[in-house]
Amino acid sequence: MSADNIVILTGAGISAESGLGTFRDEGGLWAQHRIEDVATPEGFAANPQLVHDFYNARRAQSLEATPNAAHVALARLEAEHKGRVSIVTQNVDGLHEAAGSKAVMHMHGALDGALCAACDHRWSAPLVMQPADLCPNCGQPTTRPDIVWFGEMPYQMDQIWQHLRDADLFVAIGTSGNVYPAAAFVQDADRYGAHTVELNLEASATISDFAEARFGKASEIVPAWVDEVLGG
Numbered sequence: 001m002s003a004d005n006i007v008i009l010t011g012a013g014i015s016a017e018s019g020l021g022t023f024r025d026e027g028g029l030w031a032q033h034r035i036e037d038v039a040t041p042e043g044f045a046a047n048p049q050l051v052h053d054f055y056n057a058r059r060a061q062s063l064e065a066t067p068n069a070a071h072v073a074l075a076r077l078e079a080e081h082k083g084r085v086s087i088v089t090q091n092v093d094g095l096h097e098a099a100g101s102k103a104v105m106h107m108h109g110a111l112d113g114a115l116c117a118a119c120d121h122r123w124s125a126p127l128v129m130q131p132a133d134l135c136p137n138c139g140q141p142t143t144r145p146d147i148v149w150f151g152e153m154p155y156q157m158d159q160i161w162q163h164l165r166d167a168d169l170f171v172a173i174g175t176s177g178n179v180y181p182a183a184a185f186v187q188d189a190d191r192y193g194a195h196t197v198e199l200n201l202e203a204s205a206t207i208s209d210f211a212e213a214r215f216g217k218a219s220e221i222v223p224a225w226v227d228e229v230l231g232g
């Protein structure tokens, strides 16, 4: 398989085998909360302590998690593929970076980031964030996790669309196909001429938009796919 520019979209499914759950899982952190309460600007305004506690717990959990074979395989692809490999992730964990990937765009933010709601200053989040924390730039107690919540604009969209336009191969791994705009990336990439592949535990909501699909555990099908790309 020859593909100079490879764009990879990753979702919660790639981190599930590293022990990080999502709001669609039963049990776990998300199950104890309503999405509206912990993943919207309105929820944060209503109860910042609850929201900080929730992300503090997710941050602690993600720091204990380790990359699995799928993350490792994608880092190897970036290191060994002769063309460009870019990862667009919906995940807020740092497992791609922990595995060694360099070109990672966190469209939904990251747990290790802090953001000032007043002045937009960004810095590294401490392990535990509190509503009373002061922004190091403007001094206001308006710090929040640097996470894109429901109803907010994802990050780096111009850059992501540019990558999709330039893509020869677009691969979505472990995504539900339910969250936009990421769910439409396959159509964007296809329109600009990329071959499209879904790698997933089960078919996503947008499976019919993909030219090719493989199903199984990410830790098995992603390394196998990477071997094919590097060997072809």
Ligand SMILES: [Zn+2]
Residues within 6 Å of the ligand: 116, 117, 118, 119, 120, 121, 135, 136, 137, 138, 139, 140
């Ligand atoms: Zn500030």
